[in-house]
Amino acid sequence: MIELFEVTKRFANETAVDGISLRVETGELCALVGTSGCGKSTTLRMINRLIEHTAGEIHLDGHPVRTFNEQELRRRIGYAIQSTGLFPHWSVARNIGLVPRLLKWPKARVAERVEELMDLLGLPMAQFADKYPHQLSGGQAQRVGVARALAADPDILLMDEPFGALDPITRETLQVELRALQARLHKTIVFVTHDMDEALLLADRLVVMRAGRIIQQGTPLELLRSPVDDFVASMLGGENRGLKEAALTPVSERMLPLSPRLISRSRVGRDATLHQALAVMFREHADRLTVVDDDEMPVGELSLRRLVGAGREE
Amino acid sequence: MRGWKRGVMIAVMREWRAPLVWGGLLIAFCLAMGELEPFYRLIEPDSRRVIYDRADFLTLLWRHLTVVGIASFFAIMIGVTAAVLVTRPAGRDFLPLVAQLASMGQTFPPVAVLALAVPVLGFGGVPIVVALLLYGLLPIVRNTLAGLEGIDASVLESARGMGMGRMQILAQVELPLAFPVILAGIRTSVTVNIATAALGATVGASNLGDPIISGIVNANTAYVVQGALLIGLLALTVDSLFARLQP
Known part of the structure; x- marks a missing residue:
């Protein structure tokens, strides 16, 4: 110390x-x-x-x-x-x-x-x-x-x-x-x-x-x-600095449990950052991503709304 | 086994070729100067004697080396020590003074030093050693200062930061890094002093300057040539030795 x-x-x-x-x-x-x-x-x-x-x-x-x-x-x-x-x-x-x-x-x-x-x-x-x-x-x-x-x-x-x-x-x-x-x-x-x-x-x-x-x-x-x-x-x-904050926050912090009705074909790793997730959305023109674990198994989903932190108090 | 030994010998010979050749020539001329009598006869047809014979050339060479050796030893000790001291934090104030004193030593002609030193120190080896020492100090001081000041500041900073003591930094970092530059200064100093030492003959310090002075006094050019030739070869031998040492 x-x-x-x-x-x-x-x-x-x-x-x-x-x-x-x-x-x-x-x-x-x-x-x-x-x-x-x-x-x-x-x-x-x-x-x-x-x-x-x-x-x-x-x-x-x-x-x-x-x-x-x-x-x-x-x-x-x-x-x-x-x-x-x-x-x-x-x-x-x-x-x-x-x-x-x-x-x-x-x-x-x-x-x-x-x-x-x-x-x-x-x-x-x-x-x-x-x-x-x-x-x-x-x-x-x-x-x-x-x-x-x-x-x-x-x-x-x-x-x-x-x-x-x-x-x-x-x-x-x-x-x-x-x-x-x-x-x-x-x-x-x-x-x-x-x-x-x-x-x-x-x-x-x-x-x-x-x-x-x-x-x-x-x-x-x-x-x-x-x-x-x-x-x-x-x-x-x-x-x-918003993007920098996104780069420090892991996807796992904002993702929601997988909803059965709609599975997006665009995916992002659970350990990726929000910054990377945003990049995937931008590149693939998707407002919803499937979060996968290391074995590519879906474990959750992340919407653009969730990603930017809107409606977190819902 | 034989072949291996021969290989090493050849490698050593190749590396040390220059000093070996010059040194070999030097010794050969010392020993066999008499054999060249017909040649010197050409230079000096009228003189009775054309080969300097008041002392053996090898003896003169030895005395010459002794005088230069002693003077250089003290010049190195004093010069390097002074330069090291004035680059320490405590001695920094004296840096300009020491640099100036060393330059003055060089501007002072050795002949003048001899003239002043003889009345005080008497005839013989001592005054010439003093003159050579003063004259040889500048290149050593100047190069040691340049070598020490030229070390990358970040190297010294990290040496301190790692927890090395002052003496450790001096011995393990500063001096090894400055060594090539210091050695170059010593080389200049010693080589110049080999030539200058001949003046010793004028104050009774017998050395390779003897034939030269004697030749001038007696108008015998052959003597002068013999002295000059040997001093030249000695300077070349020593200089090539230093060239070999230079990393």
Whole structure:
């Protein structure tokens, strides 16, 4: 659990972070979103003390970060950044094993852990262990960066726009992988990004920042349904945010039991999102869909009226 | 087994060909300078002696190497240490000063350093070592600074973020990454100093400069050629060794 109490950071002539309070529960992925210069990266870097906060307190599991030795603190916290920061003169395997070696793990255990992580991140050992960072594609290098951050199995992971420099397709792949990874590992993650779609996809808690302050925080759905002001609404995509909400809501939430009188030939999976269901309706000119399970067996139906949430109180 | 060993030998020979060739020529000329007497006779028909014989060439070569070696050792120690210190947060204020001092060391002609150093330090090896050290400092300081400053900031940021200590970052990240640039500076420094060391002969530090100075004093061009030839070959040998080391 990470807690920030009235944390402020002043640089020589400007206040980068202005008295923010935030609580990230254990196992939660918290995305800090905002335009450049809003203080989100500074906030992140104050957690592992790469930047020292000027006022307020930051606690990890109830202990102020200042009570830890700086280096020991950082070895307990995974850290991944946009430009990866991989050591160019070290092989992939050596890069990944960095923190375990700093923690003086026995050699065999380090090797074992490196193999485990490379496996976890889809980097076949035989193919990648001895490569150097300049021989990797952007997506591969970022995977190595994430593997390195996870190496000593930290409870907390700080990620500073880790996918920001990747092409859209690779970015999406890695986002989906991170989500799957998080579902397995349950790390406490603070994730900085300026990409709202990325934040909506990944975050359990979304924190919108502007000019060093938190404007609004909550679950993605809470923010989409009731943004506090125009700034948050426009960050969330303005008029488009209805579609984004649809993209976060599963079909199963709105479907009705199958009615025997009419079975539509257009179908959608139960685990699809309302956004996908809408796309099917649009493409197939249907205002009613049959919802099917994984084995293509009909389990319910979804009308356009239900999809858009009209008449839910009936 | 034999064939395998020969293969390795050939591979080593191929990789180290340049230094081996230049070094071989250097030793050969040192040992067999006398055999070339007819050739030097052509250059200097009127002199009684055409082969420098006041000291054995191998001895002179050894002394030359010692002087350059000692001066370079200290230049590397001082230069790299100074550059590392002024790139630490605590020493940053001194960066311009150190960079400037190193440049001044280079603008100061070694002859002038010798002239100033002899009254204080006396004749012999010490003043030439001092002159070479000062003269050789700049390329080392400049390149070490360039090498350290040239490291990608995100690499250092992530090194800190992973929990490496300052010394760990210096030893495992900064110096290895700056090494090729630092080595290039050392190469320049050492090669230039091999030539400059010949001046030592003027202050009684006997080395490969002896035949040159003696040749100038006695108007014996053959001596000058012998000294220059050996110094040239030595510079080429050392330079090709560095070229081989450069990653």
